[in-house]
Amino acid sequence: MKCFLYVVRLRQKFRILFGLAQYPHDYPQRIRPAYYRAFPSRTAAEQFIQENQPIDFNPFARNAEEFILRSDDTLAIWGFPAYIPADAPIEGTVPEQEIVYYHGPLSFFQEWLGAVTSIAPPQIPEASREEFDIAVQVFMGWWEANKERLTDAQKAEIWRTLTKDPWEIVEVKTV
């Protein structure tokens, strides 16, 4: 009889962003973030995914092209940003990745973030707005500065808004 184990882990892009990729001279002492959880059934693994967000990690850590502040002060995000009004423009969809490409005024996002967390949202300095990855830098910095003040529920809400499904389940045969 075949038995399987169900490993829940972050999707590849997050595992890379959070330190999976290491230089070989670090191997085998490379740092392994605690992103592996194992369950005896798929049901249990799916329940974990439903109930948990990877709140120990910075939700703004992502490739700069996924989180762009444009010259017209709109913020473009790959994801399902709940703060965007229903009639906001949708630039396109990537069905196979289950994502939608929105963009909307930066102020929408700042107001939403402030409302969810009761902490002043970060402002992006005028002088830095031409930098390609400035939005990622600023919002990542805001998270790091405030993560001790944020509740787990607030962290989870930010994760849910920015990322539809950060987890994946890998079925592993056991011996």
Next chain:
Amino acid sequence: MPGKASRKVYIVQRLHWVYQDDFFNIEDESPVKAFMRLSQAEGYRQKLEHVERENWSPERDRLRRGDTLQFFEVVSVEVEAES
């Protein structure tokens, strides 16, 4: 985080190295099989490692036989009890 750790398993997984100019990065990891005992997992890892190294192509893979990179590793994971 819910769930109580019930037992430890040892997962053998493949490491996907990617050459980037002058160094290698791990691009992904693929769990292959899980074992109840570390000794079993390590034995299986060594078997897979041997086969992989026999099939090395230095030109294709940009690896030398003396390189210490492993293609497979063993990681231990606690299996959480059903809630």
